[in-house]
Amino acid sequence: MADHQATEQRESSAREVGDLLRARREQIAHRWADESLFRTVFTLSRDEAVEAARAVVEALAAVAAAGRVEDLGAAGFATVRDQLGRMAASRARTGATSAQIADEVAALHPAAADLLRADLADGSRDRAEACAVTLTALVGTLRLVVLETVLSAGQELIDRQRLQLLEVATPVIKLWTGVVAVPLIGTLDSARSQVVMENLLDAVVSQQARFAILDITGVPAVDSLVAQHLMKTVAAARLMGAECVVSGIRPAIAQTIVHLGIDLGSVVTRASLADALAYALHRQGITIVDQDRSGPGAR
Numbered sequence: 001m002a003d004h005q006a007t008e009q010r011e012s013s014a015r016e017v018g019d020l021l022r023a024r025r026e027q028i029a030h031r032w033a034d035e036s037l038f039r040t041v042f043t044l045s046r047d048e049a050v051e052a053a054r055a056v057v058e059a060l061a062a063v064a065a066a067g068r069v070e071d072l073g074a075a076g077f078a079t080v081r082d083q084l085g086r087m088a089a090s091r092a093r094t095g096a097t098s099a100q101i102a103d104e105v106a107a108l109h110p111a112a113a114d115l116l117r118a119d120l121a122d123g124s125r126d127r128a129e130a131c132a133v134t135l136t137a138l139v140g141t142l143r144l145v146v147l148e149t150v151l152s153a154g155q156e157l158i159d160r161q162r163l164q165l166l167e168v169a170t171p172v173i174k175l176w177t178g179v180v181a182v183p184l185i186g187t188l189d190s191a192r193s194q195v196v197m198e199n200l201l202d203a204v205v206s207q208q209a210r211f212a213i214l215d216i217t218g219v220p221a222v223d224s225l226v227a228q229h230l231m232k233t234v235a236a237a238r239l240m241g242a243e244c245v246v247s248g249i250r251p252a253i254a255q256t257i258v259h260l261g262i263d264l265g266s267v268v269t270r271a272s273l274a275d276a277l278a279y280a281l282h283r284q285g286i287t288i289v290d291q292d293r294s295g296p297g298a299r
Contacts (some may be wrong), residue, residue: 010130011067014066014068014069016127017069017131017135018061021064028057028111032056032057032111033052035104037101038087041091052083060142063076064138069137069141084149092150098150105139113135113136171183172202176286181273182212183215183273184196184215184216184218187221188229193232210283211283212237212242213244214233215246215276216247217248217273222256230246230267245268246267246269247269
């Protein structure tokens with residue numbers, strides 16, 4: 001019975017806070033527009049800051065009216081998540097840390113609390129305290145929503161940068177007309193292998209390449225997973241009409257491949273990138289002449 005009454009009281013105070021936020025929306029929005037969270041983002045127009053603050057107040061009112069003041073997934077927050085994310089990202093770009101952004105969200109509480117306290121001054125003390133607790137919980141939830149958005153945006157940025165680094169680390173080089181190569185350096189994992197395959201196939205199409213060389217001189221080790229990725233890349237290039245050559249297989253890697261029982265019988269392999277290029281040129285009927293040996297001073 002006591003729990004039921006407590007629940008009803010929380011829901012009642014939440015609805016009342018929601019009504020008070022809507023009634024005081026304009027005053028709160030104008031006060032919030034001068035707070036760091038909004039002022040440092042909307043530097044060109046205060047009206048934009050007021051409009052953004054107004055949307056956040058309306059979202060909090062909707063969350064309170066639904067009685068979900070401690071629910072990060074409340075529907076009311078959905079309308080401002082993108083806006084909060086852009087604001088938080090803007091603050092982060094200026095050097096603000098997650099803790100500073102969280103403090104800026106917490107700083108919104110006093111402006112709203114003062115107005116609500118004034119509206120409840122003539123009511124009972126218990127009612128005022130219940131609404132104050134509800135507002136504190138509501139702003140605390142907003143703080144968590146903003147932090148969650150900041151972390152999500154940060155992870156998305158990290159993922160984008162990681163993909164960009166993968167693309168930079170796997171360049172496709174045109175060695176000759178109809179011959180492209182990918183010099184691989186470092187460890188191959190599933191994500192990087194996918195980038196290698198996509199970049200190589202794009203180059204085969206754009207360069208109309210007949211030969212694609214995968215040089216693994218800079219790959220420290222080859223296991224069954226790496227070999228599988230290489231075989232898939234070779235097969236994909238072959239489907240695109242290009243013959244794939246794997247070069248740079250060092251003695252230690254050759255022993256590992258044999259030990260693992262990996263069959264590379266259908267794959268053309270060469271000891272070095274130069275040998276692979278020579279093979280591709282020879283297959284195209286191009287003769288290579290070593291000037292150091294055939295020149296006038298050659299012995």
